[in-house]
Amino acid sequence: MKIILINGSSTPLYEQIKNAVKNEILEGKLYCDEQLPSVRELSHELNVSILTVKKAYDELEKEGFITIRQGLGTFVAPISKNLHQEERQKEMEKHLIEACKIAKMIGTGRIDFLSMAEYLYGGDDDE
């Protein structure tokens, strides 16, 4: 598992940990039922506080990526195709919102924007 933490980042450490684990799962590098390090193990390895890792794990559990089994440990949850799709869609929306903002900022109209999107979509399509 790869977790790189940037100390001066505006993204809080717990969120960086959460995103790193989430990406490993979505990219298929962590498998369903694979055991994750304990909160205390990971906090030692990453040199962050126990509560920071706990917060990351709690949110990952809430979002359905991991299951915490009392006394047994923390495991990767079975990820449905839907969750996979949903995450990717969220990612795409984020970029689109960003693109729309920039378009409005520089005064690109709706029609120009859409035709650019259409052109790019077609151009990237290998099929």
Next chain:
Amino acid sequence: MGVMTMNKIEVTNLSKNYTTFQLRDVSFTIPKGYVTGFIGKNGAGKTTTIKSILSMINYDGLITIDSMDIEKMDFHQKIGVVMDDSFLAKDWTMKDVNQAMSIGYDNWDEAEFNKYLQDFAIDKSLKVKELSRGMKIKLMLAIALAHAANLLILDEPTSGLDPAMRDEFVSLISNFMKDENNTVLFSTHITQDLEAIADYIVFIDKGKMILAKEKDEFKKYFMILKGASENLSKIDESAILGKKLSSYNCEILIKKDSLLYVPEGFAEDIVTLDRIMVLFGREV
């Protein structure tokens, strides 16, 4: 977090009168299973508080460990202490230290002690006075770990250590915390060491309790603004907890919820434990 937290240490209305310094009604709790950073400037009362917790001085108020009054129990068996002043005789060799500790501690584990000395590269024939500051700190940690302490009380352990040694020390502490029955009270004015591993922060100033919270919440309680000194009047006096003025700008510590928005002419800076300590109570 949904998990019930138990308190390892409870300090209630702790007061101590010296002619030049008073500790007044200090109350806080140290949750079991976590690292609590104890911060404050030099002379704020950190060491007086810690000496009280260790029953090294008389005090007014109530201090409990595992819900028991420390004046009515022999709790030292389960506590490891790392302090500036070593309680070891200067002429003792490591072998003498081992001997003395095996008499003093019921659960002394000689093999464990020797293992730590080896890990820390401390030769057994060395005398206490021959150890460097860094080695002395490691020796005290080895003693704490070899008598199965479940509570570590650290008073300025990293002052005088170089950054690499501080990093190593902090890593040893976080290794100790792999066991959820263990608790650490880490008093320091070098707050960088706490930014990483502390779960909770207790802050005292001039012998008085200022704020105790989970670390992230603690930092969110404050806001640091920078701007031109002549704009200072735009900020409500009562919101200011401390300020530092220079010819070209000013830096202000604010209680975050007392300000609805960042006033014109000011920019928000990152809040660190270090800046909080520097700015708090400062007038100029």
